[in-house]
Amino acid sequence: MSTVIAYVDGFNLYYGMRAKHGHRYYWLDLAALVRRLRPTDTLIGVRYFTAPVRGEPTAAANQSTYLDALVAHSQGEVETVLGRFVEKKPRCRECRTCWVCACTPPHIYRTYEEKATDVAIGARLVEDSATGASDVALIVSADTDLVPAVEAAQRVCPSRSVYMALPPGQVRLSKYFTTVGHFNINETALRASQLPPVVQDTTSGALYSRPAKWK
Known part of the structure; x- marks a missing residue:
């Protein structure tokens, strides 16, 4: 029997689920999902890479609840690795002035760009390969x-097998991944891998409920 470590690109998975299924599967038990995807392997751990949401208080609160519930339920199997979002102010390509709206007073448009996730995934992937x-x-x-x-x-580590589990909406693997196996994460796997509606932290007694918008 083989052992497996999963590296979850949180926002890549999130956007795939949102585009294909809306909010219904956000309350996802990542350890259960990996066991369903690799049923004959022994799970060593899940590295979950994400970043705290900025600019959307409700979404940030829902994310915080989910992260706490995920850690409480996983009993050490899921490690959360946090990156960051950097604020960007789009500018006109001609005059380089920040874009503003027609309101009074005007509002400057802002966007947020996720940073460090790809590098963090890559670093842990190579590190784990080096240490076997x-x-x-x-x-x-x-x-x-x-x-x-x-x-x-x-x-x-040439002997370490690498597989890509494609989030919903990703029909096929990019041609640039030439040396890995791959498969798709289907709706059945997502539906069967949800956290309990209410998760209790056995240490603190805190309760974490699935956000109403995610039902």
Whole structure:
């Protein structure tokens, strides 16, 4: 029996689920999902890479509840690795002035760009390959920015199998991933891998309920 470590690109998975299924599967038990995807493997751990939401208080609160519930329920199997969002102010390509709306007073448009997630996934993937942390690496993402890290991990440890689990909406793997196996995460797996509606932290006694918008 092989051992497996999963590397979950949180926002790649989130946007895939949102585009294909709306909010219904956000309350996702990542350890249960990996066990369903790799039923004959022994799960060593799940590395979950995400970033705290900015600019949307309700979404940020829902995310915080989910992260607390995920850690409480996983009993150490899920490690959360946080990146960051950087504020950007779009500018006109001609005059380079920040874009503003026609309101009184006007509002400057702002967007947020996620930083550090791809690098963090790549670093942990290569590190785990170098130390022989598991027989199998399962990457839950379809992001082609991970190609160099995957290739480096395979050079470091050629015997370690690497698979891509494609989030919903990703029909096929990019042609740039030439040395890995892959499969799609279907709705059946998501539906069967949900956290309990209310998760209790056995240490603190805190209760975390599935956000109403996610039902």
